[in-house]
Amino acid sequence: MPGEAMHQKGADGARRAKLWLDATTRVSSSWTNEDAVHAARLEFKWPHGEEQPYSFDVGGILSGGEFHGQFFVAECKNYTSDSDQGIHFDDWVAKCYLTRRDQFRLADHFMWITWHPFRVKTWNNLCSAESVKKGLLLERNRVRVFGTSDESEAVSMIDATLAQDVADRMWIFVLSEKQEKLVITPENRALVFTEQMKRGEL
Template identity: 75%
Template sequence: MVGEAMHQKGADGARRAKQWMDATTRVTSSWTNDDAVHAARLEFNWPHGEQWPYSFDIGGILSGGEFEGHFFVAECKNYDGDSDQGAHFDDFVAKCYLTRQDHYRLADHFMWITWHPFRVKTWSKLCTVDSVIDGLVHARNRNRALGLEDETEAKAAVDRELAKDVAERMWLIVLSEKQEKLVITPEHRSLILAHRIRKGEL
């Protein structure tokens, strides 16, 4: 029951994050990893020694301004406290690196959406090259991501330019229940969508 409750809480977080993203009016289309048609777009294989694939919780297409037509993937953590969120973030940056390396057309932006801040003492450094490298060479990731057991060898094998590219594409988004409500109403959103349809944008 604990595992089932955690799964339900995670699924609820993904649903709420998707709903919030859609309500920004900057998303043309979005889907979760429970979607019957699009879920496969969010699942990828570890390149080395890992039986199970990795996946993201949400994917979609942004719209408007500099992000027009850009693809994004997101990981959602519906947490009430810090817990083990930092460890999951290390896995996330490793996944981002691999996805950008092997499937770059499928993700222009990598979003971490959470309901609770974590690693607050190093918060400003989470979307940096060093953070990406640290996640990749973590003991849990370096073999399945890079095929190397030794930390020094793994660090030397990381493509720093790719790590820099990934770091620049990462987003940290912290939500709250009240913030989720402070978005455009469904009625007003329908007017925007109708306007875009009349202009032939949708």
């Protein structure tokens, strides 16, 4: 797929994911990496050997219940096949680890939102500390995260407690076009938020 078309497909996925998250009524504010004001909140620096920063596609603030007021960031994969999604997932978990380690005030939850399942044979293990460690130990991530290409040295630098903490904060959503339509209507969502405002919950 040409670069411009790929960018448009990615931007469309981020927009659709944001709309779906907003429609859950559990998000009080959200933005994408193309937002003129808030995009910088989604961009972070690799600590070693990588000039190009990494970023997430969507971010926001959760509302209500046990997650009220907590920040989330999300990666959106507008895929129609398994493709190379697993490779991107491995990089994503390394980004989650770094963000939680170095910028913990900016992200309490990490969401992977896709339109196609992947790694189905290991699906139940994707949100695990071992999955986080696997992503961190890929050669490209060892260099970018720990500043070394030596695997044993990188292993010694992984914070096992942090890896588990990150795993506990990971969410995976598989959406579909029909599912995107079966959400609260904008009119009813407005009623929900109006009632929450009356109660002082927003």
